[in-house]
Amino acid sequence: MKNRILQTYKNLYAEYSPQGWWPLLSCKGVNPTKTGSINGYHPNNYSYPHNDDERLEICIGAILTQNTSWPNVEKALLNLQKLKAINQKKILKLKIEKLKEAIRPAGYFNQKAKKLKIFAEFYNELKGRTPLRDELLTIWGVGPETADSILLYAYNEPFFVIDAYTKRIFTRLGLTGINSSYAELQNLFHKNLKRDTKIFNEYHALIVEHAKNKCQNKPFCKSCCLKKICAFDCV
DNA sequence: AACCAGGACGTGA
DNA sequence: TCACGTCATGGT
Incomplete structure (x- = not known):
């Protein structure tokens, strides 16, 4: 299980590169590749x-x-x-x-x-x-x-953020149940990752990016970087 | 033109 | 506990 949580992170990181969360008004223009008007992302700066x-x-x-x-x-x-x-x-x-x-x-x-x-x-x-x-x-x-x-x-406290995207992706991956609670899902990350703020920061941001790009309500499995380790039966 | 977005609260069972 | 209705704008 630990390998799959970490492997998922590595795959997402390789696919999307550092995200530079949390976006801030003061960082306007730092990463103009992101969507939105602020562009307040600051990749690799924690x-x-x-x-x-x-x-x-x-x-x-x-x-x-x-x-x-x-x-x-x-x-x-x-x-x-x-x-x-x-x-x-x-x-x-x-x-x-x-x-x-x-x-x-x-x-x-x-x-x-x-x-x-x-x-x-x-x-x-x-x-x-x-x-x-x-x-x-x-x-x-x-x-x-x-x-x-x-x-x-x-x-900068090490608490993993669970959102609707996290539930969707990790349910599809087969790493958690559809009915798992917030605490259960958070535990999955807390127990299987080093309690490192930078990793928690980056991982959550990557999850959001992946959910927006590929693992949408209607997923694009063909070109998904997690395809090989995902349990989702994409038709 | 429906559908949904980086949830939380109040209510009733 | 838990399922369900409510809250509201704006992009696709």
């Missing part, structure tokens, strides 16, 4: 975030991207940037209607505006301290995936 506002930007992005495509999130982030609202104190001061207007392109703007207000409060009280996973999970609007995205990409 030093981000570089300050509290960049860290908060990742947290905001993690919340805004809930069940939402990244290009839509980018529009919202750019609107927030214009308002200089990628800062917890500014978010707290901003009127809720203004906040909703700014993040409207990301969808669910009523819920997400509330989520950002609540998170900004929490973030402000942290005063730079790294939050515990259980702390994050008590926040309204932060579930397991958002918590792990924040821990991994904003705080």
